[in-house]
Amino acid sequence: MSKLRFAYNIGRVLGNNLKSQCSRTTTFKSYSSNPNLIFSFVILRSFSTGKTQQNIRLSKHESIDNFSKVERPASISYFTAKPTYNDFIIQLDDLLHKHRTTPTKLIDKNAPPTLWILKQHLDEKLGLRLKTNQYRLITRKLHRLDKIMFEFAPELHNFLDLFRRYDPEKEKKDIEAMKTVDPYGRALAIGRRKEATAQVWVVEGDGHVLVNGIPVADYFPLLKDRESILYPFQVTGLLGKYNVWTKVKGGGPTGQAGAIAHGITKALIIHNSDLKPILREAKLVTRDTRVVERKKPGLAKARKRYTWVKR
Structure with missing residues (x-):
């Protein structure tokens, strides 16, 4: 009996708190002992802090929207997975x-x-x-x-x-035909490598290279990165004859250096289309799509496994 009395007191406390916090609750009486019979009315039971209680009876012709306003989603697919x-x-x-x-x-x-x-x-x-x-x-x-x-x-x-796919080769030729040198003698090209993207402007000059407004020797401390940037000029024999200004973002030093070299290659082709066979033979025209292989679950890296210890 003590356990029942304790549960009864807990129920009374929770019920009083609910009555004090809720100004109105809705009780639907929809079913009877007969499963084919549905009541045509709804009872709205209103609670207040006092002992007064009021029941509102609605017929089947009246709407309950005035008592419960629920925001409806704009799309009927709102509750679907996709x-x-x-x-x-x-x-x-x-x-x-x-x-x-x-x-x-x-x-x-x-x-x-x-x-x-x-x-x-x-x-x-x-x-x-x-x-x-x-x-x-x-x-x-x-x-x-x-x-x-x-x-x-x-x-x-x-x-x-919006959903048609055009001939990629024809589209590529049209884009190349549209690329020309601007009135100031600059050729603009976009280079990409790994996660890096570089906007490259190439103009005839003394061989100065600026990366994000910083000299290339200060931006890339490693010699191999600077050599990869200047490699298109070295292959074509134009080292020291063009100035380069580039804006690069994303990736690391190696990816950014490769993106700049790719952009310089495309800009040189805009200046002189006869250089394309030489640059293609050096494998500079086609973008290098190689990326780091993703790490696998349960492995130390992409393919490296942890050391197996028997005990």
Whole structure:
């Protein structure tokens, strides 16, 4: 009996605290002994600090929204695991439903197929990591939208342009054709290596090199980093004939030096396209994509294991 009395007192204390803190609570009476019968009313029980208690009876025609205002999410995919992906699928389905009666194109078997954006680029655009089956579902819906005649839906054409993948070789040639020397004789190029990115301006001069406003000898204390930066000039025999000013960020000294060398190589090709075969033979034109291999769980480094001790 003492344990029951103690539990009863604890329940009374918690109940009084709840009554004093809550100005109103809602009690739903929805079910009866008959599972097929649902009550048509709701009882709202209001608590106060005193001993007064009031019951409000609502019929089935009255709304309870006035008593419980809950903020609703803007999207129906708010409570899903990937709301961005689900919203995008809903958007594609809405476009298909909207243009379900729009005339479609005639199928031309000789025409090249439409190439859509690559999976990794679509991941960056949506801000998530798609699975292969999710990417295929998106491309199937884009193919269905691409069959619609754009004369009757011009806004659809602009929407699909965001997800088209153009010929990379043709796009690369167009970009190279647009790169020219500015009126001041400067050639701008972007170089990348590992996690480093460098903006490089190359102009004819006396061979001065500035990195983030600092001389290259002060910015890179190691000789091998300075040699890698000047290697494009050494290969082409133009050492001391061009001035370089660069802004570099990200990565470490080795990555930044490689990014600057890559940018200098591209800038020299803009100045003189005849240097490209020489620089390509020295393996300077193509970006070096090698990076440090990631560490593996349970290993000391990428592949190094811990020393096994029997005891």
